[in-house]
Every structure is written in C-alpha cells, then in structure tokens.
Amino acid sequence: MDTTIKNSNLKSEEYFINMGPQHPATHGVLRLLLTIDGEIIKKVEPDLGYIHRSIEKMCERDSYQQIVHLTDRMDYLSSHINNEAVCLTVEKALELEVPERVKVIRTIIGELTRIASHTLWWGVMGMDVGALTTYFYGFRDREMINDIFEETCGARLTMNYNIPGGLMFDIHPNFVKRVKDFIAHFKTKLPEYDTLLSGNVIFQKRTKGVGILTKEDAISFGASGPVGRGSGYSCDVRKHHPYSALDKVKFKEILKTEGDTFARYQVRVEEMWESLSIIEQLIDNIPEGDYKVATNAVIKLPKGEFYQKVETARGELGVYVVSTGTKNPYRVKFRSPGFSNISLLNHITVGGKIGDLVATMATLDIVVPDIDR
C-alpha cells in the first residue's frame, strides 16, 4: 500500500493567534496579533494601550517639578535618564547653568543606569531563548547597582533623584567606594557573559541572520539606541548632541553592520564596557561644590518651545515642551525610543519563524510603559 502523502492533498491556510497581553516574552502588557501560516509569520500587529496613563495630558496640569516624577514611570529601567531629560529641558529654558559636580554625578548615575538596564536585558534575553541561567547572573549584578542607588536616593526603581537645578540631595559618603567596588566586580563578571551566552553555538544559531534591519530602514523607522547601532547607523545622542559631562569623557560608539539579532545583542554587551570606562574616568574626579542651584519654588518657563534629547538605555528620548509662560506647560510630548522601535517589529519579523519572533523582540528591548506613555 502506498502510504506517502501527496503534497497536493495538504492544505494550509492563514490563521490568527494572540500573543499576550499576559505572555512572559512580551515583557509587559503588550498584545501581538499574529497572522501565521504554519510557523511562518505573515503579519505582526502590536495592540497597544493596555497600560496607557496619558502622562502627556497629566503634564499639562502639573508643575515642572511634578513632571519629573511622572517620567520614571515611562521607561522604568532608565528612570534616572528620563528624569535628567526633563531637568535638562527646564534648565535649558531657564538658561540655568548647573554646577560641574551635578553634571558629573548625573553622568555617572546615567551610565550606571545603562549598565543596570543592559544586565537585566541580557538576563531576560537569554531566558527568552531558553538559557535560564543568564537570568540569575543578570539580576545578581544589577542588584549591586540597585543597592548603590538605594543608599544615595532611597529608591531602587523610580529614583526621582534629579530635580530642575541639580540633584535632590548630595551623594552618599559611601557612593564613590561602592561604585569602584562594583566596577572591580563587574569587570570579572562581564567576560562570563560572553562565555556563557555570546559564544554559545545554539544561541548564535538562533540569533545570527535573524530579524535583519538595514541601515536605511533603521533611519526611516526612527530606530535609535542599540537597535539603530546594530544596523550600522550612528545614532548615539551622547556623541551627536552631548549633554551633562559626556563631552568630557572618551568612549567609543559601538556600531555593528550586520543588522541582525546577534548584532543588536553584541552592541549592548559591548556598550557595558564603554559605560564602565566612562564611570572610571569620572569617579575619581567628582568636582567639589554645590549639588544644586536654587530655583524659584514655582518654576515658570518663558514663552516658547524647548526640545531636549538624551540617550536612555533604549535609545533616543526626546522631551518637547511648549510653554505659554505659566507654571504649567501648554503641551508636553515625550518621543520615546520604544515607540519607534516597536513600529519596526512587523517589518523585521515577517517571513521568519514564530520562534524567532521571541528572540528578535528581545533584542528590541521593549519596555511597555515606555510605549504606552
């Protein structure tokens, strides 16, 4: 008896499945509506808004000091940098020059935040492709940074340390020593990341050549941060529009030209070395002086429009403030990196396998509250 099945008898048809909003690999409350044919992805449509809080509307009724506190609820892994972005915008509008000490501390803390965010991402990235050990490594090292932050600003996630005009309080006396301890510790651990995951053959096979984004598309989709740099697109705001003390330190902008999932992975891992180097250059040279300059209790920005961009761990965050000269802004817009980065998910995953979607999405490093502002 002939048991072979003739191909013409097999029928395939497209169907829809939901991924999320409670799926662990969507890293938050994000729902993806997938159109698939077998295992091949035909279309990915993100359904957003499950945790939208309308921060932009809330800003219109709040004072400028209050707005700072809302921003660390956006990309909570870059909360220091988000706070800094608003403070820089207000200081730019008031033409307020903050002390050198403030600039250096802001830069150190910003880079520590970047390392903390990247270690957490690295752990979760490994877990998404089935390497559970990385999760514990990543969280172990991030814990040291959280402890440093807790000692100085009393918080571990939503920091609220920056205020317009400087910092809420001075650094803790232990700060310098603990940061140095962390650098020494992390320098021995970072090579382990490479041995454990980067060099792993299974991991490389799952990530190389998958989810390719060309440089032209990266620019057109407004990609930024490691997503853009993995495609060879020089988009580091720290280099192109330096702020705080970033014009005084030497570091390399990591660029990879492959544009695949593995390239984006490599960019983040190598960026941690650069962030360590920035902190090392500054930690022994924190200038003496005040940790803030006095501002009016009620801050009124002059009439006009102000824009400030910073580099968070995810890419370019823009703060656009329109002021009519009162104590509240007329309109605030947050240009968040995650929002532009998720818009290219469909483009880079169509035609690939459903399993690759998870790996690709992990290297976009999405934080959902950053998209649903």
Next chain:
Amino acid sequence: MKDLMKDYKTEVMKNEALQNIISSWIPELEFTEEGSEFLTISVKPENLHQLMNQLKSNKETNFDYLFCLTGMDWGKELGVVYHLESTTHRHIIVVKVKTTDRDNPEFDTVCDIWKTAEFHEREVFDFFGIKFNNHPNLKRLFLTEDWDGYPLRKDYVDEINMVIK
C-alpha cells in the same frame, strides 16, 4: 574636546542658508526662529506633502530622520509639528502645519516618506482626531475603537477620569 568629537559633525549649515534653499521650492512658506532653538517653517496643508518630500530627497537638506511627530491643539487651530534631522548633515528643522477646521481636520500622510510616521500619525489620530489622507492603516492606536472624543484636545471633558486642579 575637538579631538574627542573628530568623527562627529559639529559644524552644521546656518539657518539662513537652509532658509534660502527651502524658500526657493514653494513660495508661501513662513520662516521663524523666534521662541525656539530650531528654524521653524509654517506650511499650508496643501503644500505639506510636496515640502516634506523635497526636504528628504534634496541632497543639500537630506532630512532623512523624522525624530518627533507631535499633535497640537492651539485652541482655535489643530495641527501637527514635525521635528526633522539629517543624519548626514546633522542639521535640524521644525515644520508646522495647522488647520482651523476642528470638525474635520485633515492632512496628507508622510508615511510614504518616513516609515516611522505610520505609528506616530495613528497616535495623533487617536488623541487629536486629525485624519491623515492616504495613510495605510488609520485607526486608533491606544484607545478602543468605541472611545468617545479625543482626549488630548484642550476642550475634551471627562468628569470621571480626569482630575482638574
């Protein structure tokens, strides 16, 4: 400082030079540098798509990076603010487009020029009710389809969910 930035463009084209190039394309553009650090162009809705297309395709301007697209409610007028940057020349420009038609505001889409505009325009449609002609997939992005009104408009009222100070 100079040494550190040697690979990065720190000299950009002056605003006057940019204005000279752009004003030769379309006669009815208004330029201003007041109240903003960037050169700002106000354009009429019917000229928007042509201007945007040329801003990107012209080699001297080459604004290939749309980094921010903001919906605005100026009280009487509704409109959109586009922030553009050139990744080769590193200059920045702002384009504003306005309409007084609050019942049926419409502009041409720029999705065909910058792909990032697709999501940004959907967000503006969702919160301001501004329609974008020729947009491939214009529907609400964050709110549900049956949501009543456009929350980021200044005249939006929601007595239950909004705390007014």
